[in-house]
Amino acid sequence: MITIKNLHANIDGKEILRGLNLTVKAGEVHAIMGPNGAGKSTLASVLAGRDEYVITEGEVEFQGLDLLSLSTEDRAREGLFLAFQYPVEIPGVSNVNFLRTAINEIRAYKGQESLSAKDFMSLVREKSALVELDSKLASRSVNEGFSGGEKKRNEIFQMAMLAPKLAILDETDSGLDIDALRIVAKGVNQLKSPDNAAIVITHYQRLLDYIVPDFVHVLYKGQIVKTGGKELALELEEKGYDWIKEAHPTV
Amino acid sequence: MEQIVAPSKMETFRRNLPVSLLKIKKEDLAASNERLLLNGFPNSRTEAWKYSRLNRIASLNLNTITSSPISWEHYSVTNEAYTFVFQNDRCIHFSQDLPDGIMVKEAAHLSLEEWKTLDINSHVIDINKTHAQNGLCLWLRKGVSLTKPVQLIFISSGTEQAAIHRNQFILEKNSKMEVIISHFSIDGQKNYKNIVSEFHLEENACLSVNKLQNEEGEDFHFSTENIHQKNNSNFSLTTLTLNGNWVRNDVNVFVDGEGCETFLNGAYLSKGIQHIDNHTTIDHMKPNCNSYELYKGVMDEKSTAVFNGKVFVRPDAQKIAAFQSNANVLIGDEASVNSKPELEIYADDVKCSHGSTIGQLDEEAIFYLQSRGISEKTARRLVLTAFMQDVFEKITSPVVVTFLNQVLSKRFNWDLSVLEED
Numbered sequence: 163m164i165t166i167k168n169l170h171a172n173i174d175g176k177e178i179l180r181g182l183n184l185t186v187k188a189g190e191v192h193a194i195m196g197p198n199g200a201g202k203s204t205l206a207s208v209l210a211g212r213d214e215y216v217i218t219e220g221e222v223e224f225q226g227l228d229l230l231s232l233s234t235e236d237r238a239r240e241g242l243f244l245a246f247q248y249p250v251e252i253p254g255v256s257n258v259n260f261l262r263t264a265i266n267e268i269r270a271y272k273g274q275e276s277l278s279a280k281d282f283m284s285l286v287r288e289k290s291a292l293v294e295l296d297s298k299l300a301s302r303s304v305n306e307g308f309s310g311g312e313k314k315r316n317e318i319f320q321m322a323m324l325a326p327k328l329a330i331l332d333e334t335d336s337g338l339d340i341d342a343l344r345i346v347a348k349g350v351n352q353l354k355s356p357d358n359a360a361i362v363i364t365h366y367q368r369l370l371d372y373i374v375p376d377f378v379h380v381l382y383k384g385q386i387v388k389t390g391g392k393e394l395a396l397e398l399e400e401k402g403y404d405w406i407k408e409a410h411p412t413v
Numbered sequence: 414m415e416q417i418v419a420p421s422k423m424e425t426f427r428r429n430l431p432v433s434l435l436k437i438k439k440e441d442l443a444a445s446n447e448r449l450l451l452n453g454f455p456n457s458r459t460e461a462w463k464y465s466r467l468n469r470i471a472s473l474n475l476n477t478i479t480s481s482p483i484s485w486e487h488y489s490v491t492n493e494a495y496t497f498v499f500q501n502d503r504c505i506h507f508s509q510d511l512p513d514g515i516m517v518k519e520a521a522h523l524s525l526e527e528w529k530t531l532d533i534n535s536h537v538i539d540i541n542k543t544h545a546q547n548g549l550c551l552w553l554r555k556g557v558s559l560t561k562p563v564q565l566i567f568i569s570s571g572t573e574q575a576a577i578h579r580n581q582f583i584l585e586k587n588s589k590m591e592v593i594i595s596h597f598s599i600d601g602q603k604n605y606k607n608i609v610s611e612f613h614l615e616e617n618a619c620l621s622v623n624k625l626q627n628e629e630g631e632d633f634h635f636s637t638e639n640i641h642q643k644n645n646s647n648f649s650l651t652t653l654t655l656n657g658n659w660v661r662n663d664v665n666v667f668v669d670g671e672g673c674e675t676f677l678n679g680a681y682l683s684k685g686i687q688h689i690d691n692h693t694t695i696d697h698m699k700p701n702c703n704s705y706e707l708y709k710g711v712m713d714e715k716s717t718a719v720f721n722g723k724v725f726v727r728p729d730a731q732k733i734a735a736f737q738s739n740a741n742v743l744i745g746d747e748a749s750v751n752s753k754p755e756l757e758i759y760a761d762d763v764k765c766s767h768g769s770t771i772g773q774l775d776e777e778a779i780f781y782l783q784s785r786g787i788s789e790k791t792a793r794r795l796v797l798t799a800f801m802q803d804v805f806e807k808i809t810s811p812v813v814v815t816f817l818n819q820v821l822s823k824r825f826n827w828d829l830s831v832l833e834e835d
Contacts, residue, residue: 211782238786250781254799263795264785270788303799304781320785 169220180384196381241327289322311342335369347372367399444453445539491812514557520548548578584618601630614646644670681709683716690719712748
C-alpha cells in the first residue's frame with residue numbers, strides 16, 4: 163500500500179522527520195504513537211501534501227506511485243485520506259455540496275461519470291447513519307458550529323463517502339468523550355477491508371481499545387524507534403514514554 | 414470641502430461637452446456652474462475622493478459624436494421587462510407598450526415643474542446637471558403594482574464619448590415596482606459615463622433596484638443614486654459591480670418618514686488594475702426605521718476598491734435599527750482596499766452596528782478541500798462563492814440571479830449553482 167523510506171522533512175529550517183521508515187500493506191491497521199513533538203502530525207501533513215513542509219530526503223511510494231510528486235488533490239484522488247486533528251470550519255460551503263464536488267472531481271479524474279443527485283443522496287444517508295451523524299449536519303456548512311465530537315464524526319463520514327485506500331487518522335481521539343470515541347471507532351472498523359489500510363496516529367492507548375492495530379510503532383525525534391504488536395500500546399500506557407526516551411538519547 | 418486646485422482643468426474638461434438639454438431651474442444651473450468653476454475637480458485632500466484619483470478623468474478630451482449603430486437586444490437581462498436603452502448620449506429604444514398606471518417620458522421632454530430634484534451636491538452631480546442629455550423619467554400611479562420590471566440599459570461605445578443622463582422615478586402611494594439598471598460597454602475607450610438617478614418613494618411605496626455594472630474596456634463610470642423615502646416605504650438597492658475599469662458609485666438615501674425599511678447591498682469583484690469605489694450615505698431623519706447595508710468585495714491582481722458607508726441618525730430619530738457591514742477578501746498580492754464605515758448618531762434610543770473586515774482566503778480551508786480531492790481552482794471558487802453568498806442570496810429577481818450566474822461563470826469561472834442544488 164505505502165512504503166516510506168528514509169523520510170526527512172523540516173519546517174522553517176527545523177528538522178522534524180529524520181529518516182522515517184514505514185511499510186503498510188493492504189488490510190493492515192498501523193498505530194503510530196509517541197510523545198509530544200515526536201513528529202506524528204508532521205508525518206500526516208507531509209503525506210497529505212501540506213506545502214509548508216520541505217522534504218529534504220527520502221521517498222514515499224503509494225500504490226506504485228511517487229506520492230511526493232503528486233498534488234494534494236491527486237493524492238486524495240488516488241485514495242489517500244487524512245482525517246484532520248483540527249477539522250476546518252468553512253462557512254457558506256455546505257457539507258454535502260462540497261462532498262459531491264469532491265466525489266465528482268475524483269470520478270472525473272478516474273474517467274468515470276458523475277454520480278447522480280439521487281445516488282449521491284442515498285450514499286449520504288447510508289454513510290451518515292454509519293457514524294450516527296444527524297442528516298441535518300450533513301447539509302450544514304462544513305464543520306461550522308459543530309461540536310468537537312461532531313467534527314470528528316464528520317471526518318469519518320467524509321472518509322466513508324470517499325472510500326479511500328489508505329486512511330490516516332491524525333489524533334482523531336483528541337477531544338472526544340467515550341461515546342463519541344466509540345462511534346468514531348465503529349465507523350472506522352466498519353470501513354476496514356482486505357483492500358484498504360489505516361494509519362492511526364494517537365497520543366493515548368485509549369482509541370486502540372476500539373480500533374485494534376496489527377502493529378504499533380513508537381515515533382520519537384522523527385524516527386520510528388520501536389515496533390511491536392498491540393501489546394506495545396498497553397506497555398506505553400503503563401510505563402509512559404520515558405523509557406523510550408532513555409533508550410534513545412542520541413537519536 | 415472641495416478645494417481650489419486647478420479650475421482650468423475643469424474648464425478644459427467641460428469645453429467640448431454639450432450644454433444640458435434638460436429644463437433645469439436657472440438658479441440651480443448657475444449654482445452648479447459656479448461651483449464647478451470655483452472648485453474644479455476635487456483632489457486627494459478631499460476626503461470623499463482621497464482614494465479615487467480624478468487626474469485621468471480630468472485629462473479626458475470628451476466629445477459626443479454620432480455613434481455607430483449597435484444592436485442592444487443582446488444586452489437585455491430579460492425580455493420580460495419594459496425596456497429603455499441609451500447608447501452614449503442618446504436614447505435608442507423607448508418602450509411604448511406600457512400598462513395603465515405608469516407614465517414615462519424622456520428626460521429631455523420634462524417640464525420645469527415635473528422635476529423634483531433633491532438638494533445634494535457633488536462635482537459629479539454638478540457636471541450631470543449642466544450637461545445631461547437625456548434619461549428616463551417615470552411615474553407610477555397610486556396603488557399600482559407592476560408585474561414586470563422596468564429595465565434601463567446604458568451602453569457606451571467608441572472613444573472619449575460622454576454619456577450624461579439623469580433619471581427620475583416617482584412612486585406614488587402604495588405603488589410597487591422593480592427596476593433593473595445595467596451598464597455595458599462595447600469596445601469602450603476612455604468613455605465617460607455620468608448617470609444620476611433620483612427615486613422618490615411616497616407613503617407605503619415599495620421599490621427594488623438591481624444595478625448591474627459589467628463594462629468591458631477602459632471606461633470611467635460615475636453612478637449616483639439619490640433616494641427620498643416617505644412613511645412606511647421600502648427601498649432596496651443591490652449594486653453588482655462585475656466588471657469596469659474605473660467605477661464610482663454614490664448612493665444617498667434620505668429616510669424622511671417613519672416605519673421605513675432601507676436595504677443597500679453590494680458586491681464588487683475586480684481584476685487587473687480596476688478601481689471600484691462605493692460611497693453610501695443613509696440619513697435617518699425620522700424615528701422607527703430600519704436600515705441594513707451589506708457590501709462585500711473580492712479583489713484580484715492589482716485592483717483596488719474603496720468602501721465608505723455613512724449612517725446618520727438625527728436627534729429626534731429614535732428607535733432606529735441600522736446595521737452596516739463591509740467585508741473584503743484580497744486574493745491578489747498587490748490588490749488593496751480602503752474601507753471606512755462611519756456612524757454619526759445624535760439620538761439616544763437606537764440600535765446601530767457597523768463592521769469592516771479585510772482578509773485573505775483561508776488557506777487552511779483550501780487545503781482541507783484539496784485533501785478531499787477537489788482541485789485548488791475549484792476549492793478557491795467554492796470558498797469565494799461562499800464568501801459572497803450572503804450578498805447574492807439577497808437578490809430577489811430570478812433574472813438578475815441568472816445574469817449574475819452567467820457573468821460569474823464566464824468571467825470568474827464560478828458556479829453558484831453548486832451552492833444551490835439539493
